[in-house]
Amino acid sequence: MVALQPGKRRIVASPAAWLVWGAVAFFLVNLAGVVGSVLVSSFGTRWFGTWLPEGFTTNWYADAWRSFGLFDVVSVTLQVSLLVVLISVLIGVPASYVLARRNFPGKRLVYFAFLLPILMPPITYGIPLATVLYKYGFAGNMSGVVLANLVPSVPFVILTMTPFIEQINPSIESAARMCGAGMRALFLRVLGPLLVPGILAASILVLVRTVGMFELTFLTAGPDSQTLVVALYYSMSAAGIRAQQSVDAMAVIYTSTMLVLLVIALRYVNPTQLVARVKEAPEP
Amino acid sequence: MTATLERAERQAQTPALRHRLAERGVDRQLLLLVPALLFVVLLFLYPFFYGLQLSFAPEEGGPLASYAAFFADPYQRGTIWITLGLALPAALLNVLASVPIAYRMRGRFRGKRLLTTVLVVPITLGTVLTAQGLLNFLGPAGWFNKILTAFGVDEPARLVGNYWGVFFSLVITGFPFAFLLILSYLSGIDPTLEQAAATLGADWKQRFRRITLPLLAPGLATTFCLAFVLAFSVFPSAVLVGNPAGETRVLALAAYQAAYEQYDYSLASAIAMVMGAVELIVIAVVLLWRSRLYTGSTGGKG
Numbered sequence: 001m002v003a004l005q006p007g008k009r010r011i012v013a014s015p016a017a018w019l020v021w022g023a024v025a026f027f028l029v030n031l032a033g034v035v036g037s038v039l040v041s042s043f044g045t046r047w048f049g050t051w052l053p054e055g056f057t058t059n060w061y062a063d064a065w066r067s068f069g070l071f072d073v074v075s076v077t078l079q080v081s082l083l084v085v086l087i088s089v090l091i092g093v094p095a096s097y098v099l100a101r102r103n104f105p106g107k108r109l110v111y112f113a114f115l116l117p118i119l120m121p122p123i124t125y126g127i128p129l130a131t132v133l134y135k136y137g138f139a140g141n142m143s144g145v146v147l148a149n150l151v152p153s154v155p156f157v158i159l160t161m162t163p164f165i166e167q168i169n170p171s172i173e174s175a176a177r178m179c180g181a182g183m184r185a186l187f188l189r190v191l192g193p194l195l196v197p198g199i200l201a202a203s204i205l206v207l208v209r210t211v212g213m214f215e216l217t218f219l220t221a222g223p224d225s226q227t228l229v230v231a232l233y234y235s236m237s238a239a240g241i242r243a244q245q246s247v248d249a250m251a252v253i254y255t256s257t258m259l260v261l262l263v264i265a266l267r268y269v270n271p272t273q274l275v276a277r278v279k280e281a282p283e284p
Numbered sequence: 285m286t287a288t289l290e291r292a293e294r295q296a297q298t299p300a301l302r303h304r305l306a307e308r309g310v311d312r313q314l315l316l317l318v319p320a321l322l323f324v325v326l327l328f329l330y331p332f333f334y335g336l337q338l339s340f341a342p343e344e345g346g347p348l349a350s351y352a353a354f355f356a357d358p359y360q361r362g363t364i365w366i367t368l369g370l371a372l373p374a375a376l377l378n379v380l381a382s383v384p385i386a387y388r389m390r391g392r393f394r395g396k397r398l399l400t401t402v403l404v405v406p407i408t409l410g411t412v413l414t415a416q417g418l419l420n421f422l423g424p425a426g427w428f429n430k431i432l433t434a435f436g437v438d439e440p441a442r443l444v445g446n447y448w449g450v451f452f453s454l455v456i457t458g459f460p461f462a463f464l465l466i467l468s469y470l471s472g473i474d475p476t477l478e479q480a481a482a483t484l485g486a487d488w489k490q491r492f493r494r495i496t497l498p499l500l501a502p503g504l505a506t507t508f509c510l511a512f513v514l515a516f517s518v519f520p521s522a523v524l525v526g527n528p529a530g531e532t533r534v535l536a537l538a539a540y541q542a543a544y545e546q547y548d549y550s551l552a553s554a555i556a557m558v559m560g561a562v563e564l565i566v567i568a569v570v571l572l573w574r575s576r577l578y579t580g581s582t583g584g585k586g
Contacts, residue, residue: 020384031406033427034417041420095320104314117328119567121517123536124560125328127543127552128335151327154320212410214520232412233520251413258408266401
């Protein structure tokens with residue numbers, strides 16, 4: 001670290017650094033403009049071609065809440081995403097344990113099978129999947145939405161948990177086995193507590209992904225099983241039926257929900273440690 | 285007599301088989317894998333092959349009729365290039381822009397966590413807020429054009445309802461993902477390696493080119509692939525901020541229209557398969573290129 005100290009100081013002043021930070025600042029200013037315009041519009045009364053709307057009101061929120069039946073939509077969203085998180089963790093974690101610890105014939109093939117759903121665009125497998133789900137009567141209700149959303153979530157849990165489990169020293173398990181712990185005790189008493197941070201991280205990421213997943217829900221949801229994103233999309237693409245500000249208000253509600261989730265996530269997970277354990281200089 | 289002997293032999297063989305399997309790594313523990321495998325087969329592979337079969341079984345014409353219909357129609361065929369023309373530059377920009385920013389954000393400094401959070405927050409925006417925001421902000425009467433006018437530009441810039449609207453929405457939603465991944469790959473590289481190089485007299489250019497970049501290459505390839513997948517499957521924003529009838533009629537939109545507006549599931553499946561194939565080709569090219577560069581540990585895990 002000492003060797004980098006002088007370099008650090010130089011970086012702050014170099015033109016390249018100014019360029020990079022300038023680009024970041026430009027991006028952030030425009031981003032603030034994008035978000036801010038929605039925020040202002042959702043509180044504005046009439047806004048035509050001026051810098052700011054004529055007046056401010058919170059009516060659009062009440063309007064959005066009532067006219068969209070937002071309570072139902074939000075509760076569907078929560079139920080779907082919690083179910084998806086629960087099931088994908090239950091299925092994914094044991095599988096990632098095996099993938100992290102064991103070598104067996106066909107392991108690469110299995111790994112590839114788990115990788116494919118993440119690499120494929122959701123629409124590609126979503127359309128055949130929706131067809132199959134309709135054929136068996138799953139689509140059009142919540143079970144279909146949950147099943148469809150599991151497709152990218154389970155592999156996602158597996159792929160995030162595998163490196164996490166690899167980092168746990170296997171001799172801990174050997175020691176537990178020496179002391180006579182069976183598979184169940186091993187999972188509940190030894191691995192479980194060690195895996196909690198990883199599971200939490202994976203769950204929150206799956207939660208955020210599911211709440212934001214548009215395509216799969218869009219293809220499989222019926223009128224009663226729309227999640228927030230899909231309801232928003234319909235209200236926006238059917239332009240003219242809803243006041244634009246009311247859609248804005250709903251978008252703000254959506255984003256603040258996601259923001260709360262993300263802030264909770266960031267309290268537990270250091271986002272930079274998702275892919276690799278980071279060697280950072282210790283706190284001074 | 286011989287029968288009993290054989291039975292005894294067989295009994296002796298049964299555990300031997302289990303042992304032999306166990307030696308190759310197959311035993312009861314692998315059962316933990318079963319639910320996940322079952323799930324992938326039932327919910328991913330089966331629908332996928334069902335779709336594949338459906339794409340070869342159109343209502344009329346030979347088995348290839350749906351594909352022929354897709355490739356014969358320039359309006360449909362063009363969606364491939366439209367999608368690639370959106371997804372490749374957007375993914376490239378997101379990944380390439382992340383590298384210098386992440387490179388400067390390694391190590392400790394004041395406000396790092398805040399800056400990371402601010403850069404990550406766009407993940408929460410969602411397509412619709414991004415779309416509304418872009419329409420409000422970049423639209424002809426939006427703040428952006430007002431500022432341009434204040435600086436003396438007469439024509440308002442047309443930035444939504446066309447290629448650029450979709451491109452911007454892809455950058456806003458894709459950049460945080462790419463940045464987060466690149467940042468974690470970069471911070472996974474052991475800083476002592478660079479310190480060692482610095483001790484040997486390498487300046488930062490050499491350190492970046494000879495040490496960081498090769499170690500980062502696998503991460504770059506992975507991030508590009510994921511960013512590309514994200515951008516390639518663009519669908520809602522192509523409708524909301526793009527021009528869904530022309531300039532930004534992407535593959536996903538074509539597939540959706542075939543399935544739910546024309547009710548031609550065979551054609552829809554064919555388009556979905558073409559979409560998957562085009563995407564996998566791009567990913568394969570990236571991974572091939574990456575495997576020529578450097579194979580081995582990234583120094584990250586561990």
